[in-house]
Amino acid sequence: MVLTIDIGNSDIVVGYYANQAWQHVWRVPSRPAQPPAFYQRQLRMWLLEADLPLSSIRRAVISSVVPALTANVREAVGELFALSPVVVGPSVYPYLPVEVVRPQEVGTDLVANAVAALARYNRNCVVVDFGTALTFTTISATGKMLGIAITPGLKTAIRSLFANTAQLPEVPIEMPPSALGTNTVLAIQAGVVMGYESLVRGMIARIRAELNGDCIAVATGGLAQAIPSLHTEFVDVLPSLTLDGIRLIGEYVPAELN
Incomplete structure (x- = not known):
């Protein structure tokens, strides 16, 4: 099960992918940078409403065009799911x-x-x-x-x-x-x-x-x-x-x- 996070200038779009399909897609307006706890609460709420345990997330990938939000979202994902998310950027492009x-x-x-x-x-x-x-x-x-x-x-x-x-x-x-x-x-x-x-x-x-x-x-x-x-x-x-x-x-x- 994969969690993808697309941080855009207007919205943050989060997708939950399992069984070869997008099972859930959530959207929230991009705001001025909030602490990691804010994003953790939002992710917990979405997963709870969808009856999905935190342990179901095996991989997380983040794309961001808003640098001010990237670090806090990355920290929130890492702490919440006990994993290191892939952050899309020049360091991964060679692969x-x-x-x-x-x-x-x-x-x-x-x-x-x-x-x-x-x-x-x-x-x-x-x-x-x-x-x-x-x-x-x-x-x-x-x-x-x-x-x-x-x-x-x-x-x-x-x-x-x-x-x-x-x-x-x-x-x-x-x-x-x-x-x-x-x-x-x-x-x-x-x-x-x-x-x-x-x-x-x-x-x-x-x-x-x-x-x-x-x-x-x-x-x-x-x-x-x-x-x-x-x-x-x-x-x-x-x-x-x-x-x-x-x-x-x-x-x-x-x-x-x-």
Whole structure:
């Protein structure tokens, strides 16, 4: 049984993997760094509610793009389950089947996306991750991370409008019926949601053109299903793809390093 922890800028996502499937996935907002006891209480509560003993956790893997949270979460996991969690980062990349470009710069979640995509498809693939940032991670069939594109995510864009303007409301992420917004909410949805639909289609087309058309696309992230009209661009829409990659990284790392 494996516990994976994906510490992102908006949320901490925790997955419990057993019997070849994700049995439980929990999510809590990322907050300013809390002491290890805080994360221990949260993990205990989730496992208790799922009727899972602490002893069921045999391996834990942590990916974090928020350095301020990493150490305390790592300490909490180590003490609670009496094990040393794998922490995704440059020190473990030599054990992966993926060649990581600029390992000190690339986000560990994007490395996890590349690892999962290579294992699942074994061909040129772009992973479109709909999170706090909207990212495009392209990996070759031979396991090389070819490059990454990053833009603000859907929620980030809408919240930026809401925070920096006096009269614009925060609106739900929904596809409007028309590009001609007839009120403020519909106008923002037309500009942002339809705009992002075109952005994603355009970026996938550009990436495919640079790879002579030989590239599939897969979607992941918390908002992967937010724009249903995009689903025809993807071979799969897999919100758990990042967790899959984090779990696989834990399997690639030698046991003596755990």
